[in-house]
Amino acid sequence: MKIGLAAVLALLIVGAGLVSWPWRVAATKTPRWNILLITLDTTRADRLGCYDSNHDTPAIDAFSRSSVRFDRCYAPAPLTLPSHCSLMTGLTPPRHGVHQNGPDRLDSEFQTLAEVLRENGYETAAVVGAFVLDRKFGLSAGFDHYDDQMPEETSSVRYAERRAHEVTDAALQWLKQPRNSPFFLWVHYFDAHAPYDSPQYDPAFATRRPYDAEIHYVDRQVGRLLAALPASDEAPTLVILTADHGEGLGQHGEDTHGLFSYDQTLRVPLLVRLPDGRHAGQSIDAPVALVDVMPSLLAWLDIETSAALDGLQLPLDAADAARTTDRAIYFENEFPTHTYGWSGQEGIVAGRHKLIRTPQFELYDLEQDPDERNNVFDPDSERSRRLLSRLEDVAATLAARSASTMSAATLEDEDVARLHALGYVGVTRTPRPDAVAEDLPNPKNMLDVYAQVQTATHCFEQRQFAAATNKLLQVIAADPGNKRALRLLAASALNEGIDRSGPIDAMLVAVQDPIRPSRDTFVLGKLGLALLAEQRGEEAVAIFRKLQRLDPSSAAACASLAEALRQVGNSAEAAQWKARSQKLARPCSVTEWAPAAESAPVVPPSN
Numbered sequence: 001m002k003i004g005l006a007a008v009l010a011l012l013i014v015g016a017g018l019v020s021w022p023w024r025v026a027a028t029k030t031p032r033w034n035i036l037l038i039t040l041d042t043t044r045a046d047r048l049g050c051y052d053s054n055h056d057t058p059a060i061d062a063f064s065r066s067s068v069r070f071d072r073c074y075a076p077a078p079l080t081l082p083s084h085c086s087l088m089t090g091l092t093p094p095r096h097g098v099h100q101n102g103p104d105r106l107d108s109e110f111q112t113l114a115e116v117l118r119e120n121g122y123e124t125a126a127v128v129g130a131f132v133l134d135r136k137f138g139l140s141a142g143f144d145h146y147d148d149q150m151p152e153e154t155s156s157v158r159y160a161e162r163r164a165h166e167v168t169d170a171a172l173q174w175l176k177q178p179r180n181s182p183f184f185l186w187v188h189y190f191d192a193h194a195p196y197d198s199p200q201y202d203p204a205f206a207t208r209r210p211y212d213a214e215i216h217y218v219d220r221q222v223g224r225l226l227a228a229l230p231a232s233d234e235a236p237t238l239v240i241l242t243a244d245h246g247e248g249l250g251q252h253g254e255d256t257h258g259l260f261s262y263d264q265t266l267r268v269p270l271l272v273r274l275p276d277g278r279h280a281g282q283s284i285d286a287p288v289a290l291v292d293v294m295p296s297l298l299a300w301l302d303i304e305t306s307a308a309l310d311g312l313q314l315p316l317d318a319a320d321a322a323r324t325t326d327r328a329i330y331f332e333n334e335f336p337t338h339t340y341g342w343s344g345q346e347g348i349v350a351g352r353h354k355l356i357r358t359p360q361f362e363l364y365d366l367e368q369d370p371d372e373r374n375n376v377f378d379p380d381s382e383r384s385r386r387l388l389s390r391l392e393d394v395a396a397t398l399a400a401r402s403a404s405t406m407s408a409a410t411l412e413d414e415d416v417a418r419l420h421a422l423g424y425v426g427v428t429r430t431p432r433p434d435a436v437a438e439d440l441p442n443p444k445n446m447l448d449v450y451a452q453v454q455t456a457t458h459c460f461e462q463r464q465f466a467a468a469t470n471k472l473l474q475v476i477a478a479d480p481g482n483k484r485a486l487r488l489l490a491a492s493a494l495n496e497g498i499d500r501s502g503p504i505d506a507m508l509v510a511v512q513d514p515i516r517p518s519r520d521t522f523v524l525g526k527l528g529l530a531l532l533a534e535q536r537g538e539e540a541v542a543i544f545r546k547l548q549r550l551d552p553s554s555a556a557a558c559a560s561l562a563e564a565l566r567q568v569g570n571s572a573e574a575a576q577w578k579a580r581s582q583k584l585a586r587p588c589s590v591t592e593w594a595p596a597a598e599s600a601p602v603v604p605p606s607n
């Protein structure tokens with residue numbers, strides 16, 4: 001195996017904070033293996049039979065017996081896009097700059113695995129199962145074929161994803177094409193993401209354990225996909241199966257993912273099947289990370305890269321793993337900040353310990369306390385101080401190397417609405433705040449509010465807008481900066497029969513907050529429309545002016561400002577804004593702002 005000098009040097013430099021073992025050197029002929037990468041969205045390792053014998057996933061379990069199983073693989077964030085970006089670049093989120101789904105996108109300056117493989121003669125293809133990985137978010141770089149076609153569906157909860165059998169069909173279609181080059185195929189299954197509504201193979205089971213039923217359904221599709229691989233003696237294929245993050249399932253009070261950084265959402269399955277059968281059946285209990293996948297593949301394929309990656313080559317046996325004892329794996333979670341206005345987290349996994357930085361530090365001994373129930377952080381203990389200093393070193397190293405600017409994806413209003421439909425209600429075009437801030441609420445202390453927001457979301461989905469509005473006003477009274485509650489309130493307030501005065505007051509307080517005024521274009525748009533509906537034209541003009549300044553390319557903002565100006569009798573300026581709205585490329589009727597109940601966005605319970 002050869003590896004570029006620059007890469008070795010870069011890794012040794014990163015090693016000051018992140019690494020402990022050098023890249024292995026082996027003198028093998030360059031393999032030309034096919035590569036199949038399978039990512040299972042939202043899939044906890046302990047829901048697969050090969051990780052927990054209480055579960056039964058026959059296809060994946062059979063696959064695991066011919067693979068190396070990594071028992072402690074960590075995602076860099078409990079979020080789909082940041083995690084996949086790390087998998088595909090070998091970089092942590094502070095390096096690649098993608099911290100949230102939606103407005104962040106992977107900048108073209110970062111070299112992806114697909115780009116490297118294509119440069120090395122591979123034919124490359126991806127089939128993804130959800131809009132959150134749409135090509136506009138940057139992961140299509142390097143793929144000859146990037147299938148992100150989602151079915152046209154009427155339900156906005158469902159339309160942004162496609163089912164596993166459709167994903168498999170598309171992948172098989174591509175696989176059977178004749179080719180003279182090795183292939184790299186990435187297949188992404190989104191099904192285990194909420195809402196859990198798998199095809200009813202076994203309705204009783206699906207009702208009793210809906211999340212597990214989704215995984216069983218995906219397991220069958222993984223089996224179909226693996227069975228279609230070319231015979232290994234003709235065209236050997238290296239297969240990697242992993243997940244982007246797990247799911248809370250009620251642990252620590254978290255139903256889905258994104259609220260916390262416990263192992264329930266950060267620890268993911270990782271199975272690697274080498275074509276020559278080496279190390280089959282091995283299990284590795286040393287901590288590894290999704291950022292290790294790209295450098296490992298490149299090393300195994302004997303492909304040089306000059307990029308300074310954060311990941312390391314995965315150890316494939318106990319001797320290799322023994323060299324990892326000093327490693328610190330970085331993770332972060334900014335979802336609470338962007339979605340609720342609460343503090344996020346960052347931290348490290350180092351050996352048996354996990355340190356989480358939130359407004360209050362948390363330290364867990366994962367060997368003794370795998371469920372992370374007993375916080376043993378003690379600022380006076382040598383252990384806590386050592387890990388704290390380690391986290392500071394790692395974070396400083398990454399920050400120094402991180403992209404100086406974040407790339408904002410070109411999000412159309414329609415895309416924002418789609419992301420809302422998936423529950424990514426934190427999506428705005430506002431700049432990234434300091435995600436772990438001591439003056440922001442700690443999500444741990446906000447579980448009552450979180451539960452109330454879930455209840456309100458349920459009411460909203462059932463179109464019980466009055467009940468949702470009442471509940472949301474209570475939430476905002478208790479937690480005035482709650483971004484998700486404010487969005488849901490904005491979406492509820494314009495529906496038929498709702499007393500708008502309470503919601504309008506709450507939204508006005510939020511957008512006029514002297515310290516952290518809401519700059520959420522969705523809330524501003526809905527607030528302006530509510531004011532218009534109440535014949536409060538002067539206030540509507542002020543709100544739409546603010547909105548137009550925040551989002552100058554929005555035709556809807558211009559058109560709405562024109563309407564408000566007409567209401568106050570300023571027809572000359574109204575005509576100017578109307579003309580401007582017509583010049584802008586985007587249509588001026590934006591679904592998410594429309595006052596009709598039918599077009600209010602459906603917001604599912606969580607992300």
Ligand SMILES: [Zn+2]
Binds near residue numbers: 041042079193244
């Ligand atoms: Zn995901």
